[in-house]
Amino acid sequence: MGVKISNEKFFDRVDKGIKDTFMRKAVSEAQSRLEGRKIEVTEELGNWEDWRDLSEEIRQHTLENLDYYLEQFARNVAKQGGHVFFAENAEEANDYITSVVKKKNAKNIVKSKSMVTEEIGMNEALEEIGCNVVESDLGEWILQLDDHDPPSHIVVPALHKNKEQIRETFNKKRQYDKTSDPDELAKFARQELRKDFLAAEVGITGCNFAVAESGSVSLVTNEGNARLATTLPETQITVMGMERIVPTWKELDILVTMLCRSAVGQKLTSYITGLTATKEQGDVDGPEEFHVVIVDNGRSKILGTKFQSALQCIRCAACINVCPVYRHVGGHSYGSIYPGPIGAVLTPLLEGYEDYKELPFASSLCAACTDACPVKIPLHEQLVEHRRIIVEQEGKSSFGEKLAMKGYAFGASTPSLYQMGIKGAPTFINTIAGKDGDGKGAGPIKLWTDIRNLPKSTGQSFRKWYNNREKGGND
Numbered sequence: 001m002g003v004k005i006s007n008e009k010f011f012d013r014v015d016k017g018i019k020d021t022f023m024r025k026a027v028s029e030a031q032s033r034l035e036g037r038k039i040e041v042t043e044e045l046g047n048w049e050d051w052r053d054l055s056e057e058i059r060q061h062t063l064e065n066l067d068y069y070l071e072q073f074a075r076n077v078a079k080q081g082g083h084v085f086f087a088e089n090a091e092e093a094n095d096y097i098t099s100v101v102k103k104k105n106a107k108n109i110v111k112s113k114s115m116v117t118e119e120i121g122m123n124e125a126l127e128e129i130g131c132n133v134v135e136s137d138l139g140e141w142i143l144q145l146d147d148h149d150p151p152s153h154i155v156v157p158a159l160h161k162n163k164e165q166i167r168e169t170f171n172k173k174r175q176y177d178k179t180s181d182p183d184e185l186a187k188f189a190r191q192e193l194r195k196d197f198l199a200a201e202v203g204i205t206g207c208n209f210a211v212a213e214s215g216s217v218s219l220v221t222n223e224g225n226a227r228l229a230t231t232l233p234e235t236q237i238t239v240m241g242m243e244r245i246v247p248t249w250k251e252l253d254i255l256v257t258m259l260c261r262s263a264v265g266q267k268l269t270s271y272i273t274g275l276t277a278t279k280e281q282g283d284v285d286g287p288e289e290f291h292v293v294i295v296d297n298g299r300s301k302i303l304g305t306k307f308q309s310a311l312q313c314i315r316c317a318a319c320i321n322v323c324p325v326y327r328h329v330g331g332h333s334y335g336s337i338y339p340g341p342i343g344a345v346l347t348p349l350l351e352g353y354e355d356y357k358e359l360p361f362a363s364s365l366c367a368a369c370t371d372a373c374p375v376k377i378p379l380h381e382q383l384v385e386h387r388r389i390i391v392e393q394e395g396k397s398s399f400g401e402k403l404a405m406k407g408y409a410f411g412a413s414t415p416s417l418y419q420m421g422i423k424g425a426p427t428f429i430n431t432i433a434g435k436d437g438d439g440k441g442a443g444p445i446k447l448w449t450d451i452r453n454l455p456k457s458t459g460q461s462f463r464k465w466y467n468n469r470e471k472g473g474n475d
Helices: 010-019 021-045 048-064 066-079 090-103 115-120 122-128 138-145 163-174 182-199 225-231 249-264 308-312 324-329 340-351 368-372 379-393 399-412 415-433 444-449 462-470
Strands: 083-087 108-111 132-135 202-205 209-211 216-221 235-241 271-275 289-295
Touching: 010 021, 010 324, 021 048, 021 249, 021 324, 048 066, 048 249, 048 308, 066 083, 066 289, 083 090, 090 115, 090 122, 090 202, 090 235, 090 289, 108 182, 108 225, 115 122, 115 235, 115 289, 122 132, 132 138, 138 163, 138 182, 163 182, 182 225, 202 225, 209 249, 216 225, 216 249, 225 271, 308 340, 308 379, 340 368, 340 379, 368 379, 399 415
Parallel strands: 083 289, 108 132, 108 202, 202 235, 235 289
Antiparallel strands: 209 216, 216 271
16 A cells, blocks of 8 residues: 555545535544543543653654664564664565564465554565465454555544444445444454464564563554464564664553553553564463564664654554544544544655645644644654755755745735735635635635635734723723
């Protein structure tokens, strides 16, 4: 799949998202539910901001010493019989993974949820050599069955699907003939996936965190599928972004606490798994061969820049769950497997501005994302920095925008024109707003009035309103 999930133009994607009333309702309800749960479990700690400060400190320290901890991790994996490969880009990562699979003569692959494998397009690379790759996360499995529909959320990939749509997919692809009751759907998925777990020669996972001091990989899940994917197949491959590392188990404990509470509003998820290389003599379960692929894919270029703190991200989606823009347009509108505020920051860094120059502008800059982030990434500030680079350094703003800004600069710096503009603004606004504030503007204004009303002007300037208020007048 890769980072890019759509070839449609940005505003075409946005228009489609805005018109999808079911998706918008589902997203709004999910945001409220997830954010509500998060507030409950974070309030229980009593000192959430102290936890955020500590988490930020851990992530910053790790990034500033990333080479040391990666080398320590790789050394400890090798000591225990594992293999580590550093991939500079997606192509190198996929070449290594497919070479391991070929050597094992494997055809059946089962994998747990992993954003980085989506990012590098690993499934497609394995399918090209004749492998059957099965997503075992329930949401990802649903999307895979539904003609490889891309995820719309980092934590809840099938957020845009309802139970009737899922039943229809199961019926069409797997001849499911029961109801759309969630229990029955989940039971059917479990029965189908169990066959794939037992048939798999290779299991592939992502990595929530890697522990440098022990060479261990930690997975945070709720379904138990990751444990089956790592214990049943003879060969296990873990794919991790190079920044997903912690120095010791103590730091892991803190960040897992932050991840679980921020992502799904749980003190801990159902399964917190620590994996350390291959099984030892006498062990019943576990892989006989263990590989870790550490992916750069543009991350090293972010180190040492103003955007370095974006790599602190622990993929909890807390920023997505409070974003008003995401609420209206949904995940697919971003055109990237990384949606929401973190996607608007990270995607242009990994893939460049050519296809993603609109994303940093798809924000109200309300800073709700920054406030929600458990590791204190200043997301709204980074979006502003992206905008500055796009306009000042890359020169990628449109001709119309450049013309409009020049016109505004000229008018705002000319007192007589500025006064004329102030006096004429109410009439202009009321023409667009219509009789009852339900008018449909043209050009850029239409993008606003298509999804909300433009209030009619009272004809009173801010200065008049403020002066009247100071004199004790009505608000």
